[in-house]
Amino acid sequence: MTVRALPADATAPRSARTSLATASVSAVNRLSRALGRGSGTVAGGRVGLLVDPGLLATSATGRNIALVTGTNGKTTTTRLLATALSDPDGAGVVSNDTGANMPAGHVAALVGAPAAPLAVLEVDEGYLGRCIVETAPQVVVLLNLSRDQLDRIAEVRMLVDRWRTALGTLTAASAGGGGTLVVANADDPMVAWAAAAAPSVRWVGAGQVWHDDAVGCPACGGRIEFTAGGAWACDRCDFARPDVAADVVGDELVLADGTRHRLAIALPGQFNRANAAMAAIAAAPILEARGQGDLETALDRLGAVTEVAGRFSTITRSDHPVRLLLAKNPAGWTAIFDLLDETGDPADPVVLSVNARTADGFDTSWLWDVPFERLVGRPAVATGERRLDLGVRLRYAGVDHAVVDGPSAAIDHAAASTPSGGRIEFLGNYTAFADLRREL
Amino acid sequence: MSAGPRRLVIAVVYPDLLGTYGDGGNGVVLARRAAWRGIEVELVQATSDRPVPRADLYTVGGGEDGPQVRAATTLLEDGTLVERVAEGAVVLGVCAGFQLIGTTFPDNLDRPHEGVGLLDLTTTKGTGPRAVGELVATPAPDAPRTAGGDRLPRLTGFENHGGVSAVGPRSRPLARVERGVGNGSGDGTEGAWSHRVLGTYLHGPVLARNTALADVLLGWALTPAGAPEGTVAALEPLDDHEELALRAERLEATDGGRTGWRDMARRVLTRR
Numbered sequence: 001m002t003v004r005a006l007p008a009d010a011t012a013p014r015s016a017r018t019s020l021a022t023a024s025v026s027a028v029n030r031l032s033r034a035l036g037r038g039s040g041t042v043a044g045g046r047v048g049l050l051v052d053p054g055l056l057a058t059s060a061t062g063r064n065i066a067l068v069t070g071t072n073g074k075t076t077t078t079r080l081l082a083t084a085l086s087d088p089d090g091a092g093v094v095s096n097d098t099g100a101n102m103p104a105g106h107v108a109a110l111v112g113a114p115a116a117p118l119a120v121l122e123v124d125e126g127y128l129g130r131c132i133v134e135t136a137p138q139v140v141v142l143l144n145l146s147r148d149q150l151d152r153i154a155e156v157r158m159l160v161d162r163w164r165t166a167l168g169t170l171t172a173a174s175a176g177g178g179g180t181l182v183v184a185n186a187d188d189p190m191v192a193w194a195a196a197a198a199p200s201v202r203w204v205g206a207g208q209v210w211h212d213d214a215v216g217c218p219a220c221g222g223r224i225e226f227t228a229g230g231a232w233a234c235d236r237c238d239f240a241r242p243d244v245a246a247d248v249v250g251d252e253l254v255l256a257d258g259t260r261h262r263l264a265i266a267l268p269g270q271f272n273r274a275n276a277a278m279a280a281i282a283a284a285p286i287l288e289a290r291g292q293g294d295l296e297t298a299l300d301r302l303g304a305v306t307e308v309a310g311r312f313s314t315i316t317r318s319d320h321p322v323r324l325l326l327a328k329n330p331a332g333w334t335a336i337f338d339l340l341d342e343t344g345d346p347a348d349p350v351v352l353s354v355n356a357r358t359a360d361g362f363d364t365s366w367l368w369d370v371p372f373e374r375l376v377g378r379p380a381v382a383t384g385e386r387r388l389d390l391g392v393r394l395r396y397a398g399v400d401h402a403v404v405d406g407p408s409a410a411i412d413h414a415a416a417s418t419p420s421g422g423r424i425e426f427l428g429n430y431t432a433f434a435d436l437r438r439e440l
Numbered sequence: 441m442s443a444g445p446r447r448l449v450i451a452v453v454y455p456d457l458l459g460t461y462g463d464g465g466n467g468v469v470l471a472r473r474a475a476w477r478g479i480e481v482e483l484v485q486a487t488s489d490r491p492v493p494r495a496d497l498y499t500v501g502g503g504e505d506g507p508q509v510r511a512a513t514t515l516l517e518d519g520t521l522v523e524r525v526a527e528g529a530v531v532l533g534v535c536a537g538f539q540l541i542g543t544t545f546p547d548n549l550d551r552p553h554e555g556v557g558l559l560d561l562t563t564t565k566g567t568g569p570r571a572v573g574e575l576v577a578t579p580a581p582d583a584p585r586t587a588g589g590d591r592l593p594r595l596t597g598f599e600n601h602g603g604v605s606a607v608g609p610r611s612r613p614l615a616r617v618e619r620g621v622g623n624g625s626g627d628g629t630e631g632a633w634s635h636r637v638l639g640t641y642l643h644g645p646v647l648a649r650n651t652a653l654a655d656v657l658l659g660w661a662l663t664p665a666g667a668p669e670g671t672v673a674a675l676e677p678l679d680d681h682e683e684l685a686l687r688a689e690r691l692e693a694t695d696g697g698r699t700g701w702r703d704m705a706r707r708v709l710t711r712r
Contacts, residue, residue, distance in 0.1 A: 147460060155460065155504045215456040216507040223456075223489060362573070363598045365643050368465030388686040392648050395682055396465070396472050403682075 021052030022059070025111040045104030048111060056103050059110035060119065060135035064177065064290075066282060067131055069123040070143025070191070072332045073275045075099050076267065076308045077143060078122040080279035083305050084298035085118050085286060095120040099309060102127055106135075118286070125159055129166035132180075138289075140167070140198075141183045141282045143206070143275070145190040146213045147366065148329035156190060156213045163194035173200035177289035183282040185274075186244045189232055193218040193239070204281050205230065205247035206274040209338060210331035212369070248277045253299070261299055266306045269339035276302050310437050317408075317440075320415045322351075322424045326433045328360070330369035336427055337374045349414040350375055350425045352394075353384035353407045353432035360430050364389040372397035379417060383410035384432040407436040447480040448661055451495035453521070453537070454488045457511045461600065463501025463534045465645035469654050470497060477676055479662070492520040497530040497661040500537030502600075502643060505548035512540040515556050525558055528665025530657050531637040534646060538631070538639030539563040539603055546603065558637045560608030566624055574694045575599040575620030575642055577630040583614050584633060586652060587659050587674035594618070595630070596649050596690045597642025605641075607632045614640060619694045635669070636660045649690060651683045 029044035048055050066085075068078045075097075082095040094113035096105045101122040110119060123131045125145070132140065142163070145156055173181035184195035186203040190213065195201050207230070208214075214232075217224050222236030233240035247254045251273055253261045261280075263273045276299075283298035307313040311326045323344075327333040340350075356362050364386050372393055380401040382390040387403050394401040404410040407428065414424050428436055452459075452467035464485075471483040484493050488511065498521060503511065515521050525531060531541060539545040542561025544552045550565040579592040586592060595615055604624040607613050613623070614631030622630030622641055631640035638657070640646055647654035659672035 157504050157506060212456070212459060216504075216510065221506050221510055363461070363600065363644075365462030365465070365598060365645060368462035368468070368645050368648070369459070388682065388689050391682050392686050393465075396468050396648070 015052075017052045018055065018058050021048045021055045022111050024048055024051050025055075025108055029108060029112070042100045042102075042104045042108065044111075045100070045106070045108035048107050049104060054134075055107050055111075056131075057134040059107055059114075063110075063116065064118050064286060065135045065137040066118075066120045066139040066141065066286065067123045067128070067135065067137045068120065068141040068143070068282075069125055069128050070141075070185075071125060071146045071148045071329060072335065073143045073271060073278075074101065074122045076272060076305075076311070077141060077275040077279050078120055079308045080265075080276055080302055080305055081141065081282055082120040084279050084283035084301045085120065086301070087292075092116055093118045093120060096122055097309070103130065103134075106131065126162075128163055132166050132170065137180055138173075138177055139181050139183060139282050139286060140170075141278055142185060142191045142195055143278060144185055144188045144208055144210075144331065145194075146210045146329065146331040147369070148331075148361070157216075157218060160190045160194050160218055164197045167194055168197035170198050170200075173285070175289075177286070181282075181285055183278060185278065186242050187230060187232075189214040189224050189239070189241075190218060192242060196242070201242070202246075202281055203242045203244040204278055205244040206278055207248055207270065209271070209334050212330070246277065246281055248274050253277050253280065261295065263299070263302075265302050266304075267308070267312050268343045269335065270342065271335040271338070272312075310433070315440060317411055317424075318415050319420045320411075320418060320422060320424050322411055322426050324433070324436070325425060325427045326430070327427055328429050330366055333370040333427070337371065340425060341374075344423065344425060346377060348423050348425055349379040349381070349418055350427060351381045351383060351407070351410045351414050352390055353410065353426070353428035353436060354382075354387065354390050355385045355429060355432040355435065356389075357385075357431045360432075367393045372399055375399045379414065381410045381414045383407050384428065384435070406439070407432065408439045411436075446478075446662075447482075448474050448497060448658070449482045449484060449493065449495040450474070450497045450499070450661075451484045451486045451493050453486050453492065453498050453500045453515070454507075454511045455485050455501070456487045456489075457507035458501040458503035458537055460504060461502040461535060461643045461645075463499065463537065463643055463645050466499045466501070466532060466534065466647045466654075469645065469647040469651070470499070470658060473651070473654055473675075473678065474658055476678055488514050492518045494520060494524060495529060497657060498524070498532070500531065500533040500541060502535030502537060504536070508536040508540055508545070509547050509553050511536075512545070512553060512555055515540075516554065521556060522558070525637060528636065530661045531558055532647075532657055533559075533637075533639035534643050535599075535601055535641055538641060539605065541637065541639055542605065542632075543608070559632050559634060559639055560610035561605055561632050561639065562608065563603045563605040566602050566604040568624075570600065570602045571621035571624060571641070572600045573598070573620055574690065575622060575630065576618040576691065576694050577615035577620075577622055577642070578618055579615045580613055580629075582612060584638070584656050584660075585670065585672070586656060587672040592650075592652050592656065593687075594691065595640070595642055595646070595653065596687060596694070597640070597644040597646045599641045599643070601641055605632070610634060614638065648683065649687055651678075651680050 025044040025048035094116035096109040173179040217234040219239040220237040284295040287293040533541040545563040611634040613629035662673035
């Protein structure tokens with residue numbers, strides 16, 4: 001394990017309050033684990049922030065921080081970026097890799113690894129502003145922004161205005177690693193509108209399958225026109241796709257100077273190649289500033305990620321390989337349907353599981369924004385706590401389906417009418433996916 | 441059976457501006473339910489870059505403040521929706537779509553904007569927190585009835601809005617709120633309607649959870665424009681067991697699985 005000297009201010013004497021807060025995070029996490037209540041990251045972080053509301057800022061001080069946010073791909077891109085920044089022995093990078101992406105989760109991760117000089121933090125879309133103020137990040141990665149949990153987070157335009165305000169407070173990135181570099185997806189007009197307020201932006205043409213939330217121009221209320229070539233522009237004002245530093249073209253990353261790099265990753269699907277490109281572009285300046293490598297180094301390391309908290313993994317259940325996929329909102333489901341078309345057999349059965357708890361959003365209306373019509377021809381099983389909503393949606397989509405209580409029972413139901421060895425695709429939203437993992 | 445058209449054009453109005461809450465599903469529900477009954481149906485996604493098509497039934501969905509203003513302005517400039525309603529076309533407006541088919545609605549700075557004026561409805565920005573959650577409402581005694589003359593069953597859906605809507609004398613409230621906020625104007629009402637135009641804060645989408653209401657809208661669209669007020673063409677029944685199971689589950693979830701004495705009292709007192 002590599003142990004690096006810490007910057008002076010990280011080892012400076014801390015206030016009694018901060019010390020108490022730090023100690024309580026560890027204590028609550030130990031207690032939580034001992035009681036079998038999960039990894040306890042959020043509980044510990046909450047108590048720590050209660051004792052010392054400034055704990056996120058204090059625990060971030062003296063480290064190089066990268067923030068990753070967006071509607072879809074946060075957890076995967078966070079993992080890819082942390083992997084790209086890690087030495088082969090894995091030392092030196094801390095990350096909130098359990099998906100606890102609000103300040104309590106950030107604090108728990110940071111306090112749990114006081115010696116790590118680098119931190120890659122997945123940030124809930126609604127907390128970007130606070131995290132920018134408190135962690136003074138070196139890099140901010142903005143993936144995409146579309147409708148998700150409208151009852152909890154906010155409508156897309158309210159959110160994008162808050163991002164824009166927060167990003168406008170950043171200072172320009174310098175070659176030595178000072179200031180903040182924003183790595184932003186140029187193919188998402190909402191992201192582009194927010195990121196354009198930042199002084200230093202590296203634009204990546206990462207693609208965006210979902211345009212339905214970006215038709216109204218965020219600058220003037222005009223209409224955003226998308227062309228087949230991937231460009232976009234407002235029909236009234238001069239807001240248009242920025243010139244990119246790098247473009248994702250198939251399985252290659254093409255830089256503005258024409259250099260081409262292979263995106264050789266183990267995760268399936270075009271959206272994961274996009275996530276990998278964003279991670280590599282974000283990792284390169286950090287590696288360069290630390291004298292630890294460059295874009296090639298980052299790209300070489302990404303192939304080591306084969307699954308992310310169970311997502312994209314394949315399990316075996318009664319002779320059937322079952323691929324586990326997570327999709328939380330219309331854009332995410334659409335991307336997963338693309339993945340099914342790209343990497344699977346069009347007759348493979350699908351098991352679909354939907355819950356509507358706090359982490360999922362209580363409103364299931366979004367099911368009608370998902371193009372379930374694309375599953376016509378596959379046997380489908382609806383499960384999860386909101387399987388009746390899903391069943392009605394599938395009925396109107398013309399998809400033959402059964403409705404079964406319990407995700408593992410639903411997989412068994414699909415298996416019963418699938419030839420031995422045939423693959424089953426499991427798609428669940430956030431807590432439905434976690435429920436299945438717990439059941440298996 | 442009806443003597444009206446056996447062919448329907450259903451238009452989802454401006455899905456590019458007004459489609460935030462899955463309300464495009466209302467068009468799908470209407471089109472499927474018509475097609476399952478052997479009615480020839482065309483479902484049009486009427487985007488805002490083209491003239492509004494001449495349809496028999498229009499759905500106008502929810503949306504965010506900026507696109508809502510743009511949608512209302514464009515609909516007024518276009519004129520076809522207002523013209524078709526005068527000729528007897530049916531309109532369902534949901535959430536922002538409900539507000540903008542009214543007379544006045546607010547933008548994000550609470551400046552009033554002119555609505556399309558299909559309903560006598562004035563919406564202002566609420567001062568309290570946004571209304572977010574399950575909404576259950578009992579149709580008013582004078583609300584639209586089914587083809588058989590029955591009152592519509594309780595309406596269930598999910599609301600998410602910050603507007604307060606007052607129904608004026610030229611329209612009528614659709615329902616009385618049991619759970620949730622609805623119009624939020626202090627009179628306990630939800631939604632509004634007049635002639636063949638109906639608006640509501642319910643999404644879910646509303647017609648997937650309330651198929652009886654979907655069939656009233658289809659019945660209106662299949663009734664000749666000159667027929668007496670309240671005439672609803674009868675449609676053959678469908679196997680709605682999945683929709684009915686969903687309704688029952690949602691109503692039970694919002695009732696907490698049992699009916700408390702307050703609800704019993706409210707139901708008795710509000711019964712006609």
